Amino acid sequence: MRELRVETEHPYTVHIGQGAVKLLTERYGDLLGAADRVVVIADSQVAELHLDKLLDALKGLEPKVLRVPAGEQAKSVESFMDCHSFLLSENCSRNTVILAFGGGAVGDLSGFVASTFMRGVPFIQVPTTILAHDSAVGGKTAINHPLGKNMVGTFYQPRAVVYDGDFLETLPENEIRSGMAEVVKHAFISNEGWLDQLLAYDSLEAVSGEELEGHLEKGIAVKAAIVEEDEFEGGVRKFLNFGHTLAHAIEAHLGYGRMTHGEAVVLGMAYALELSSSPELPRFLNWAKVNQYPLERLKDMPFEELLPYMKKDKKSTAASLNFVLLGAVGQPYIETIPEQRAQAAYDTLRKTIKEMI
Numbered sequence: 001m002r003e004l005r006v007e008t009e010h011p012y013t014v015h016i017g018q019g020a021v022k023l024l025t026e027r028y029g030d031l032l033g034a035a036d037r038v039v040v041i042a043d044s045q046v047a048e049l050h051l052d053k054l055l056d057a058l059k060g061l062e063p064k065v066l067r068v069p070a071g072e073q074a075k076s077v078e079s080f081m082d083c084h085s086f087l088l089s090e091n092c093s094r095n096t097v098i099l100a101f102g103g104g105a106v107g108d109l110s111g112f113v114a115s116t117f118m119r120g121v122p123f124i125q126v127p128t129t130i131l132a133h134d135s136a137v138g139g140k141t142a143i144n145h146p147l148g149k150n151m152v153g154t155f156y157q158p159r160a161v162v163y164d165g166d167f168l169e170t171l172p173e174n175e176i177r178s179g180m181a182e183v184v185k186h187a188f189i190s191n192e193g194w195l196d197q198l199l200a201y202d203s204l205e206a207v208s209g210e211e212l213e214g215h216l217e218k219g220i221a222v223k224a225a226i227v228e229e230d231e232f233e234g235g236v237r238k239f240l241n242f243g244h245t246l247a248h249a250i251e252a253h254l255g256y257g258r259m260t261h262g263e264a265v266v267l268g269m270a271y272a273l274e275l276s277s278s279p280e281l282p283r284f285l286n287w288a289k290v291n292q293y294p295l296e297r298l299k300d301m302p303f304e305e306l307l308p309y310m311k312k313d314k315k316s317t318a319a320s321l322n323f324v325l326l327g328a329v330g331q332p333y334i335e336t337i338p339e340q341r342a343q344a345a346y347d348t349l350r351k352t353i354k355e356m357i
């Protein structure tokens with residue numbers, strides 16, 4: 001079992017490894033045992049596959065379980081209110097502990113619920129996807145608004161992240177693609193050797209379970225170091241948003257859940273590399289093509305339809321479009337891009353993709 005500390009204002013540990021859920025009672029038994037209620041907010045699809053294992057690990061605690069829609073559909077006002085209604089109907093109090101069981105979406109929703117129920121109750125992230133190595137760490141919680149992704153949310157750190165590798169074994173292909181995008185993002189902003197290694201795999205299927213665990217640990221370490229330096233995103237934390245300005249615009253434009261988050265992030269990273277005039281773009285596009293990321297979808301998305309969302313990005317201001325760009329691998333920076341240049345780069349990228357597929 002591997003452990004990483006995240007030294008934020010309220011520090012916590014990320015536990016990674018097969019069978020990690022047993023730590024819920026071994027390490028967090030005091031917190032959970034002292035709660036008047038333990039509430040599991042579970043992704044409904046994940047619950048079908050893995051809830052028994054989680055409940056087994058929570059034996060004796062008699063948790064209440066609320067199933068929410070799978071994936072991005074969970075991050076709605078309706079789900080948010082359903083969670084609060086459930087907590088109230090179960091007579092939960094400030095002494096209740098919430099467990100988020102599922103991928104990034106259920107983690108974001110549950111964290112937001114935990115941060116707002118009676119002005120805040122403790123929560124533990126129990127992630128079940130590759131993508132969640134990113135979203136479960138760092139304390140960003142949110143639901144979506146039709147006008148922009150993650151627009152309603154808080155910074156609220158979990159008490160622990162218990163990341164059990166067994167849950168990753170049933171991930172569908174598009175979820176593997178989605179999660180690996182965030183792993184590659186962590187490599188782009190931190191470490192050239194690691195990026196070389198990730199882009200050199202013949203395909204995502206060629207990554208063994210053991211190697212994956214190592215990559216996830218590296219990704220979490222990159223993220224934890226940045227979050228420790230800038231928990232509330234005044235500066236360097238923005239680098240974790242590499243590829244996200246366009247990605248979030250695509251997700252909002254298409255409708256949440258129509259493209260996985262990580263797949264959209266791959267399109268967004270390609271765009272950021274184009275804006276950076278980065279020599280990394282060709283091999284990155286090739287990796288994305290080999291692994292069947294939906295590059296071709298850009299052709300149906302005119303720049304003018306994405307622009308309003310990009311203007312609302314949290315890194316932008318009313319007057320400017322701000323992107324995370326890359327000087328070289330491991331050297332991210334923020335730049336304000338004039339609209340015309342943003343449009344020209346988008347058109348160039350679409351042309352390059354059209355020629356290669």
Ligand SMILES: O=C(O)C(=O)C[C@@H](O)[C@H](O)[C@H](O)COP(=O)(O)O
Nearest residue numbers: 134138140149150237240241244314
């Ligand atoms: O933790 C962060 O900071 C990130 O930006 C990580 C992103 O990969 C993640 O998707 C995050 O939820 C995006 O946050 P947002 O503030 O751009 O909504």
